[in-house]
Amino acid sequence: MSSTESGSRPVVYAVVASTFFVGFGGGVVFPILPNLGEVLGISAFLVGVILSANRWTRLVANAPAGVLVDRIGTRKPFVAGLAIEGAATAGYVVAITSSVPELWFIVARIMWGVGSALVFATAYTITADVSEAGTRGTSMGIVRAGITFGFPAGMVLGGIVSEAYSNVTAFVLAAAFAALASVIAYFIVPETHVDTPDSSVKPWDVETTLPALTVGLVNFGLYFAYIGVLFSTLVLYLDVEAVTLTVSVAGHELDYGAQGTSGLLMAISTLSGAVFTIFGGKISDAVGARMPVLVAFLMTSCAGFVVLTLAPSFHAVVLACALIGAGQGGVGGPLTALLADLTPEDRMGRAMGTNNVFGDVGGGVGPLVSLPFVEIVGFDAMYALSAIVPLLAGVVLVAGIYTYTGSLSPTVEESIV
Structure with a gap:
């Protein structure tokens, strides 16, 4: 291990810890809000708007966040973004006790979008700054896993704690962990990106190179199918198919409803993704090429949706969620590493911001389309179409990278800009 690599580890681990704890607020609403919609009198379409509001906000905020990072550095936007996400999570508590919950949920999700735009642009840029080419896939995978692990932890918290205690308790706990994330970042994460800050920020100064657009389109498809379709409809699917979980503890049968079961299944999917995010990045470093790993995990995601379409049983749904999560996660590390390989260092913030724009369009369109669409065509048809994505x-991906590099599978050394 080089001294540079050794010195970068505490920074990477601090980023992982911060994004993990703040991620609770991102996942906590998914097992709760779809079912809560009927209780609060919120329509399916408006629930979709609330779930996707953060992504539509990031659609506007991602590019300026990336430009800001390249102009003033990573530390201040990272800490500020975590603090904003913490405040947004606290807003869920206000929403659920308000006479106009839909308004407060939308406001909270918009705040979350602003904060997460800053966090995502900075987290990956910090990692790219402190990692070397030969270990970049592994480092990106570790950071993405940290972000990903927080999401299922929030879903478990949202599904189980809300059923065992209350929805308010789940939201309060998530807000407390988000506050801890800001403290960790403030005291540990240094500036990594610029020596002389430049306050002139042009929101239209984004990355429009072929690698950025290619990686962004792949990100769009993955988030559309994963967050936009699977996570937004799973609780409803389990309810319709009567697929729930019963656990025997000390001779007592514990029955989890669709809400609690969906939280556990989404957690399994995201945990699978987090594990394979690390492995995917590490494998791409070991073989010295990103493309074979990316294509293999894209096929894994496709297989997961096929399983979900064909076999509506609890074990089949567990397998499907694990496969879809593995595919999503396995792509994550190598994909961001590939973007970093093909992007000049001084435009890394812009490239990450552009990539996040595409992902958030996919995640934002997904709930708006999937929730009304499933009422028309049913779950099987929707999941079958999702397998094509x-x-x-x-x-x-193959067409874009071949056009840019002249190779179907360029090595890491050939990809370095």
Whole structure:
């Protein structure tokens, strides 16, 4: 291990810890809000708007966040973004006790979008700054895993704690962990990106190179199918198919409803993704090429949706969620590493911001389309169509990288800009 790599580890681990704890607020609403919609009198479409509001906000905020990072550095936007996400999570508590919950939920999700735009742009840029080419896939995978692990922890918290105690308790706990994330970042994460801050920020100064657009389109497809379709409809699917979990503890049968079961299944999916995020990045470093790993995991995601379409049983749904999560996660580390390989260092913030724009369009369109669409065509047809999305993403990826590099599978050394 080089001294540079050794010195970067505490920074990477601090980023992982911060994004993990703040991620609770991102996942806590998914097992709660779809069912809560009927109780609060919120329509399916408006629930979709609330779930996707953070992504539509990031659609506007991602590019300026990336430019800001390249102009003033990573530390201040990172800490500020975590603090804003913490305040947004606290807003869920206000929403659920308000006479106009839909308004407060939307405000909280918009705040979350602003904060997460800053966090995502900075987290990956910090990692790219402190990692070397030969270990970049592993480092990106570790950071993405930290972000990803926080999401299922929030879903478990939202599903189980809300059923065992109350929805308010789940939201309060998530807000407390988000506050801890800001403290960790403030005291540990240094500036890594610029020596002389430049306050002139141009929101239109984004990355429009072929690698950025190619990686962004792949990100769009993955988030559309994963967050936009699977996570937004799973609790409803389990309810319709009567697929729930019963656990025997000390001779007593514990029955989890659709809400609690969906939280556990989404956690399994995201934990699978987090594990394979690390492995995917590490494998791409070991073989010295990103493309074979990316294509393999895109096919894994496709297989997961096929399983979900064909076999509506609890064990089949567990397998499907694990496969879809593995595919999503396995792509994550190598994909961001590939973008870093093909992007000049001084434009890394812009590139990450552009990539996040595409992902958030996919995640934002997904709930708006999937929730009304499933009422018309049913779950089987919707999940079957979703299986095609990773295949199309693979075609776009291969075509874009071949056009830019002249190789179907460029090595890491050939990709370094």
